[in-house]
Amino acid sequence: xxxxxxxxxxxxxxxxxxxxxxxxxxxxxxxxxxxxxxxxxxxxxxxxxxxxxxxxxxxxxxxxxxxxxxxxxxxxxxxxxxxxxxxxxxxxxxxxxxxxxxxxxxxxxxxxxxxxxxxxxxxxxxxxxxxxxxxxxxxxxxxxxxxxxxxxxxxxxx
Amino acid sequence: xxxxxxxxxxxxxxxxxxxxxxxxxxxxxxxxxxxxxxxxxxxxxxxxxxxxxxxxxxxxxxxxxxxxxxxxxxxxxxxxxxxxxxxxxxxxxxxxxxxxxxxxxxxxxxxxxxxxxxxxxxxxxxxxxxxxxxxxxxxxxxxxxxxxxxxxxxxxxxxxxxxxxxxxxxxxxxxxxxxxxxxxxxxxxxxxxxxxxxxxxxxxxxxxxxxxxxxxxxxxxxxxxxxxxxxxxxxxxxxxxxxxxxxxxxxxxxxxxxxxxxxxxxxxxxxxxxxxxxxxxxxxxxxxxxxxxxxxxxxxxxxxxxxxxxxxxxxxxxxxxxxxxxxxxxxxxxxxxxxxxxxxxxxxxxxxxxxxxxxxxxxxxxxxxxxxxxxxxxxxxxxxxxxxxxxxxxxxxxxxxxxxxxxxxxxxxxxxxxxxxxxxxxxxxxxxxxxxxxxxxxxxxxxxxxxxxxxxxxxxxxxxxxxxxxxxxxxxxxxxxxxxxxxxxxxx
Numbered sequence: 001x002x003x004x005x006x007x008x009x010x011x012x013x014x015x016x017x018x019x020x021x022x023x024x025x026x027x028x029x030x031x032x033x034x035x036x037x038x039x040x041x042x043x044x045x046x047x048x049x050x051x052x053x054x055x056x057x058x059x060x061x062x063x064x065x066x067x068x069x070x071x072x073x074x075x076x077x078x079x080x081x082x083x084x085x086x087x088x089x090x091x092x093x094x095x096x097x098x099x100x101x102x103x104x105x106x107x108x109x110x111x112x113x114x115x116x117x118x119x120x121x122x123x124x125x126x127x128x129x130x131x132x133x134x135x136x137x138x139x140x141x142x143x144x145x146x147x148x149x150x151x152x153x154x155x156x157x158x
Numbered sequence: 159x160x161x162x163x164x165x166x167x168x169x170x171x172x173x174x175x176x177x178x179x180x181x182x183x184x185x186x187x188x189x190x191x192x193x194x195x196x197x198x199x200x201x202x203x204x205x206x207x208x209x210x211x212x213x214x215x216x217x218x219x220x221x222x223x224x225x226x227x228x229x230x231x232x233x234x235x236x237x238x239x240x241x242x243x244x245x246x247x248x249x250x251x252x253x254x255x256x257x258x259x260x261x262x263x264x265x266x267x268x269x270x271x272x273x274x275x276x277x278x279x280x281x282x283x284x285x286x287x288x289x290x291x292x293x294x295x296x297x298x299x300x301x302x303x304x305x306x307x308x309x310x311x312x313x314x315x316x317x318x319x320x321x322x323x324x325x326x327x328x329x330x331x332x333x334x335x336x337x338x339x340x341x342x343x344x345x346x347x348x349x350x351x352x353x354x355x356x357x358x359x360x361x362x363x364x365x366x367x368x369x370x371x372x373x374x375x376x377x378x379x380x381x382x383x384x385x386x387x388x389x390x391x392x393x394x395x396x397x398x399x400x401x402x403x404x405x406x407x408x409x410x411x412x413x414x415x416x417x418x419x420x421x422x423x424x425x426x427x428x429x430x431x432x433x434x435x436x437x438x439x440x441x442x443x444x445x446x447x448x449x450x451x452x453x454x455x456x457x458x459x460x461x462x463x464x465x466x467x468x469x470x471x472x473x474x475x476x477x478x479x480x481x482x483x484x485x486x487x488x489x490x491x492x493x494x495x496x497x498x499x500x501x502x503x504x505x506x507x508x509x510x511x512x513x514x515x516x517x518x519x520x521x522x523x524x525x526x527x528x529x530x531x532x533x534x535x536x537x538x539x540x541x542x543x544x545x546x547x548x549x550x551x552x553x554x555x556x557x558x559x560x561x562x563x564x565x566x567x568x569x570x571x572x573x574x575x576x577x578x579x580x581x582x583x584x585x586x587x588x589x590x591x592x593x594x595x596x597x598x599x600x601x602x603x604x605x606x607x608x609x610x611x612x613x614x615x616x617x618x619x620x621x622x623x624x625x626x627x628x629x630x631x632x633x634x635x636x637x638x639x640x641x642x643x644x645x646x647x648x649x650x
Contacts, residue, residue, distance in 0.1 A: 022285045027309045027318070030456055031330055031344065069471050077470030081366070084262045095472050128276040128477045130326060 015118060015137035023056065023132040033063035035124070035132055042136065046117050055109055055121070056132070059102065066098035099125060195480040199277055200340040208480035210269040212353050213338050219268055219353030226264070226371075229411050230257045232404040233378050237385045240402075244388055249381060256374045263367035264352065271476040272357030273343035275324065275332060283325040312455035331456070333437055347436040356436075359476065362469050365426050372416070372423045379412035433457040433464040 021043060026036045037056045039049050076094060080087055106123050114121055114134075122133040195208035203212050212219070230253075238250040278286070290305075305320040307327055318327045321334050324341045328334070333345035335355050344358035356364045382405045389398035399406060429439060433456050438444060444454035458464055 020281050020285070022282055025329065027311060027316075027330055030311050067472055067474075069467055073472045074466060074470045076472070080473075081470075084259065085266060085363075093473055093475070095474055099475065125475075125477070126479075127279065127282070130275070130278070130329075131282060133282070 015139050017135055018138040019136045021134045021136065023134065025130060032067050033124075033129055034060050040134075043119070043134065046119055046136065047114070051113055055113075058105065059124075059132070062098055062102045062105065066095045191483045191485075193480070194478070194482050194484055197484065198478070198480070200274065201338050202274075202340070204480065211271050211480065212268060213348065213350075213355065215337070215350065216353040218350040222264070222351045225411065225415075226257075226260065229378065229408055230374075232408055233382065236402045236404040237382055237408070240385055240389065241381055245384075253374075253377060253381075256370060256377060260367065260370045260374050263363050263370060267349075267356070267360050267363040267367050268352045268354050270354075270360045270363070271478060271480070272355040273345075273359040273474070274338075274355075274357075274476075274478050275326065275329075275341040275343060276478050277323070278325040286320075286325070286327070314451075314453060314455035316455065331435060331438070344435060345437055359474060362473075365423075365430065365469065368419060368423045368426060372420045375412050375415045375419055378408060379416060382408045382412070430468045431461040431464050433468065 019042060021040045023035050023038075023040065026034045028034075035056050037053055037060075039052055043052060073094065102125075103123055106121050110121055118137045118139065120135040120137065122135065124130070124132050127133055193208055195204040195211075198204070201214045203214060203216070204210065205212070233253065234250060238253065241249045307318040307320075309316050309318055309330065311330060316330050318330060320327050321341050323334060323339065326341065328341055329343060331344045332341050334341045335345065335348050337348050338355055340355070342355050342357035344361070346356040346361055346364075348355045349364070352364065352367070354360070385402070386395075386398055386405055386409075389401065392398075393401070426436075429436065432454065434444060434454060438454075442448060444452060446452055458467070
């Protein structure tokens with residue numbers, strides 16, 4: 001459907017931002033970082049459910065790994081305390097390492113899956129870990145027709 | 159007359175050379191890139207180019223520092239030589255290590271980010287408002303929009319409150335610190351003695367600080383007394399006191415500190431072992447007095463596990479990126495990256511908006527997140543006490559987004575909105591004044607229902623506080639895109 005973008009650069013230059021969808025946090029398991037896997041209706045026409053769910057689930061797994069409380073994190077905590085936290089000047093925490101992995105994953109997902117569909121995921125860390133922001137782009141060339149059709153479908157659905 | 163004219167001419171030419179549309183590159187080159195801490199909306203102070211973050215009032219922190227430094231200084235100068243000779247040199251070494259640890263943890267607690275949650279970007283805030291509207295629209299007649307969400311965490315129902323200042327639903331255990339004007343994750347309390355809030359990211363340092371300070375205080379107290387006693391065997395009590403008057407001062411300071419600091423350490427040890435925050439304990443959130451089934455959903459049940467989690471768990475990174483640069487494209491605290499709506503707002507020409515709104519509405523209600531005309535008067539009463547007033551109320555009709563993140567919403571009394579709004583009105587950030595070009599439709603255009611007298615304040619609130627941090631320098635690359643986008647739409 002809609003527009004074909006071949007890479008992120010093209011997306012940025014030739015498309016205009018139409019809308020943003022926000023995937024909120026899921027607090028059912030406490031304060032650990034987890035995002036809701038519910039599929040937002042605005043994306044129904046843009047991307048398959050399975051791809052979306054896989055992205056969110058993978059992100060959730062990454063965050064769970066970062067916040068996991070186990071042997072390694074205890075070791076890191078005790079070592080840090082013993083060195084009066086000076087050790088963090090030399091090495092980065094496990095959380096930061098996982099955040100880098102997440103950034104890389106999101107970049108990869110954007111390039112391979114989301115940009116070709118006119119979507120862009122913003123890393124949650126840039127939104128204070130509150131939401132996963134997915135920007136929906138419309139191609140300027142066909143903005144009239146495509147957005148027109150989406151509004152029609154939107155209103156009929158209601 | 160001529161002079162005046164020529165002066166006016168000069169002035170005019172000065173102004174014309176200075177003024178530049180944001181799209182001109184010289185303007186961009188002239189302004190250096192600013193860091194995010196410079197436009198931070200909370201009431202914090204930053205030092206060392208954003209590396210150090212403290213609360214606004216730091217007087218008591220300096221008092222703490224002076225007390226510790228002076229007492230320890232006196233101890234090392236006057237008591238340690240005697241003790242090292244008479245007893246063992248390990249005493250000053252141990253004392254020195256304790257002192258350094260206390261100082262280190264104090265500085266770490268005071269200077270680090272306690273876990274501040276960045277405020278919602280305007281898009282997020284708009285999205286939340288829409289979702290709240292959607293639920294409110296379903297109810298008949300006037301009903302104040304719900305401002306709480308309920309979540310079930312480990313079998314316990316927890317209410318998440320909406321923060322009017324930060325425009326987010328606070329995560330569980332987060333709280334808004336009125337002194338620092340920030341929402342802080344796992345908010346414990348605001349400690350004036352350390353000059354900062356104590357939250358998720360610095361709680362362990364705070365605990366280490368008070369624990370080590372208790373040991374240090376007891377250590378100094380004990381050894382100063384030992385010193386006096388040993389000297390008085392040799393020289394007599396009064397002579398001993400006269401020879402080291404500093405010891406008297408130390409004893410007095412330590413005596414009074416011991417009670418409070420040791421007490422505080424004990425209290426926080428209890429809190430850590432039961433995985434509660436000071437905030438929760440004071441409110442009695444998980445007390446069994448509230449109900450038979452009331453229990454703490456965050457506690458693992460095991461004291462040891464709770465302690466390990468609090469003290470040795472992973473340290474989350476700071477969410478506010480103080481030292482990052484404010485960039486035009488990157489999504490951050492400055493205005494968002496939408497092309498169409500932002501441009502419509504920066505122009506701030508209502509005629510312009512009027513021209514585009516019918517066109518925008520044709521296409522999709524989504525882009526019109528903010529700028530649609532308030533055609534739907536019926537939903538307004540329900541939205542009267544919201545900051546946005548009318549405009550967004552028309553949107554849910556075009557875009558039936560079920561509130562994906564709101565499993566159940568409960569109603570709030572309209573009356574509690576008022577004091578909050580009044581409170582929020584006072585927190586206008588200087589940069590927000592520049593956002594006269596905010597991208598919500600001006601309240602005057604919104605036909606507010608006659609009975610809603612308190613509409614004035616929330617709508618006024620949206621004017622001043624709302625749009626955040628208009629940074630002209632960041633608009634440049636946005637502008638081109640947005641101009642193209644808007645031109646395209648208007649030509650259709």
